[in-house]
Amino acid sequence: MSDILIEIKNAIVDGQNAIVKEKVEAALKQGLNPVDILNSGMVEAMAEVGRRFERGESFIPEMLLAARAMQSGLAILRPSLVKVDFKATGKVAIGTVKGDLHDIGKNLVSMMLEGAGFEILDLGTDVAPEKVVAVVKENSPDIVALSALLTTTMPNMKVTIDALKTAGLRDRVKVIVGGAPVTEAYAQQIGADGFSPNAARAVNVAKGLIGKS
Amino acid sequence: MNFRDRINAVLHKSDPDQVPFAPYIECFPSGEYERMLRNRGMGLVVRKPTVWAATPHVPVEKRVEGDLSVTVYHTPKGDVRAGYKQHSGRLYIDEAGICVEGLLKGLQDYEPIMYMIADTVFHVDNTLYSDTLRDLGGDGLFTEYGCALTPYGHTRYIFGESSGFDKWIFEQADHPQEFARLFDAIIAREERRMQLIAESPSEYIRFGDIDGSWGPEVVRRYDLPFIKKWIPYLQSMGKICCVHAHAINLAFFKDLIGEMGFNVVEAFTPPPVGNLSIREARAAWGKDTIIWVNFPETVFYQGPQAAKKYTQELLASDPPGNRLVIGFTEMGLWGASDPETERLFKEGILAIADAIDEAGKFPIQPRSKSTDLNPYRTEK
Numbered sequence: 001m002s003d004i005l006i007e008i009k010n011a012i013v014d015g016q017n018a019i020v021k022e023k024v025e026a027a028l029k030q031g032l033n034p035v036d037i038l039n040s041g042m043v044e045a046m047a048e049v050g051r052r053f054e055r056g057e058s059f060i061p062e063m064l065l066a067a068r069a070m071q072s073g074l075a076i077l078r079p080s081l082v083k084v085d086f087k088a089t090g091k092v093a094i095g096t097v098k099g100d101l102h103d104i105g106k107n108l109v110s111m112m113l114e115g116a117g118f119e120i121l122d123l124g125t126d127v128a129p130e131k132v133v134a135v136v137k138e139n140s141p142d143i144v145a146l147s148a149l150l151t152t153t154m155p156n157m158k159v160t161i162d163a164l165k166t167a168g169l170r171d172r173v174k175v176i177v178g179g180a181p182v183t184e185a186y187a188q189q190i191g192a193d194g195f196s197p198n199a200a201r202a203v204n205v206a207k208g209l210i211g212k213s
Numbered sequence: 214m215n216f217r218d219r220i221n222a223v224l225h226k227s228d229p230d231q232v233p234f235a236p237y238i239e240c241f242p243s244g245e246y247e248r249m250l251r252n253r254g255m256g257l258v259v260r261k262p263t264v265w266a267a268t269p270h271v272p273v274e275k276r277v278e279g280d281l282s283v284t285v286y287h288t289p290k291g292d293v294r295a296g297y298k299q300h301s302g303r304l305y306i307d308e309a310g311i312c313v314e315g316l317l318k319g320l321q322d323y324e325p326i327m328y329m330i331a332d333t334v335f336h337v338d339n340t341l342y343s344d345t346l347r348d349l350g351g352d353g354l355f356t357e358y359g360c361a362l363t364p365y366g367h368t369r370y371i372f373g374e375s376s377g378f379d380k381w382i383f384e385q386a387d388h389p390q391e392f393a394r395l396f397d398a399i400i401a402r403e404e405r406r407m408q409l410i411a412e413s414p415s416e417y418i419r420f421g422d423i424d425g426s427w428g429p430e431v432v433r434r435y436d437l438p439f440i441k442k443w444i445p446y447l448q449s450m451g452k453i454c455c456v457h458a459h460a461i462n463l464a465f466f467k468d469l470i471g472e473m474g475f476n477v478v479e480a481f482t483p484p485p486v487g488n489l490s491i492r493e494a495r496a497a498w499g500k501d502t503i504i505w506v507n508f509p510e511t512v513f514y515q516g517p518q519a520a521k522k523y524t525q526e527l528l529a530s531d532p533p534g535n536r537l538v539i540g541f542t543e544m545g546l547w548g549a550s551d552p553e554t555e556r557l558f559k560e561g562i563l564a565i566a567d568a569i570d571e572a573g574k575f576p577i578q579p580r581s582k583s584t585d586l587n588p589y590r591t592e593k
Binding site for chain 1: 298311375376378379382383385386425426427428431461462464465485486509510511513514515543544547549550551553554558
């Protein structure tokens with residue numbers, strides 16, 4: 001890997017926003033392939049952030065700062081990616097379930113997925129099952145990701161999955177669930193396709209579900 | 214023993230007759246169900262501050278803007294405002310609304326906020342303590358809630374707690390000098406508050422929390438010096454001090470909590486929601502630390518039999534059970550807004566009471582094949 005890609009990766013891991021912008025611009029000027037900049041510099045950086053998070057070496061602040069730096073670099077890189085007809089890893093519609101206004105976990109998962117090359121449709125918080133159904137109909141995401149922070153809003157994950165079944169859409173989309181009180185057993189109980197205990201692992205779960213792992 | 218005798222036995226290093234069942238009072242709206250559980254020995258944990266704050270030179274204006282309740286603080290250094298979304302459902306136990314707009318939005322807000330911090334005057338109302346004790350009788354415990362946040366925790370709330378979390382993190386990275394000034398000002402204010410707490414009649418003091426969002430090194434940097442100064446002092450004044458440790462990744466904080474010197478680790482959420490079992494915690498913190506469990510409510514969705522079995526395993530994992538309390542520190546029945554959830558929660562909570570009756574009597578006998586709850590773990 002070229003030095004500048006290593007510098008991009010390290011700057012993202014360290015959350016150094018300004019340096020990432022500078023290095024991505026420099027990499028493009030040097031004529032590096034934008035897909036290489038994305039995959040070897042940026043996606044690899046977020047994967048490293050995820051590994052550190054899993055090991056308890058990084059926490060949400062470090063993840064947020066890295067994600068902000070990654071997004072700054074991505075904003076510079078995006079026009080070049082369009083020119084080379086870059087295809088996203090997959091499309092994910094993500095939201096916090098109805099009755100729940102918490103968004104830190106949902107946002108982190110969004111950032112990590114975006115950092116892994118997924119296209120994100122952010123549905124926000126307090127998302128009604130009908131809205132999820134409509135988004136799946138109109139946008140055909142590969143994955144619906146549902147978040148809940150409260151034990152008592154978790155049942156709305158099942159309500160949403162049931163709404164997708166009723167609408168005849170369940171087979172067209174994978175559903176992954178997560179959030180502080182959500183467990184693997186609960187995910188299985190409600191018929192979700194995948195579960196992630198944290199934002200870092202969500203990337204592997206999502207990739208696995210669409211055969212991109 | 215009535216509940217107060219039981220919980221006092223645990224808090225004062227004596228032996229209770231059984232493991233106390235002690236949820237926050239907000240988790241059980243008063244009525245028939247709560248009374249039935251109290252008749253079975255459940256106690257109520259009431260959290261109130263005996264010390265409250267005012268800013269005498271900052272006129273406060275409240276108004277409604279759409280579905281936002283807005284509070285504007287008029288300081289000589291400029292105005293700052295906070296917004297709370299109303300009618301946000303059963304989202305919080307103790308708040309009618311959720312903060313969606315924190316006070317600190319940009320550099321211009323530092324000076325007004327610093328003025329407010331310096332202007333803060335604390336008042337003492339010990340009648341809250343005596344009246345609550347009178348009302349609870351043998352049925353409950355008073356928790357001093359006047360210092361529920363650490364100085365670093367206070368800085369987060371200035372940005373709007375959940376809604377301002379990103380901003381709070383970015384501001385520390387982007388404007389470290391301004392943030393340091395803010396933090397120092399809060400430290401100076403909290404020193405004044407802590408002295409009053411130390412002099413209050415409250416015996417059981419909650420101080421701060423382990424959220425798990427930020428790591429142990431951040432806690433060491435910002436909060437540990439304050440904790441190391443004040444917790445021993447409070448203890449020297451006869452207080453029993455607890456930390457609200459509701460992080461689901463508590464295993465990463467195990468050593469840090471051991472260093473903090475609290476008497477009680479409250480809101481301890483074991484697997485399958487948290488990643489630290491009671492047995493692991495006990496091994497790290499020793500036999501005298503009181504572990505106050507936040508029952509992982511997710512278990513209720515597996516039905517009452519699973520809740521009962523889980524509670525039995527929980528009790529068996531910490532013999533002889535004289536430094537263990539089981540409670541709810543998150544939602545309890547409060548948020549159950551659909552009939553099925555309400556049924557599962559009510560049946561599950563009764564199953565906990567059954568399990569304590571059957572398996573929670575002191576001394577709990579160790580089991581040769583206790584599972585340590587690992588079968589419930591989500592971690593592989």
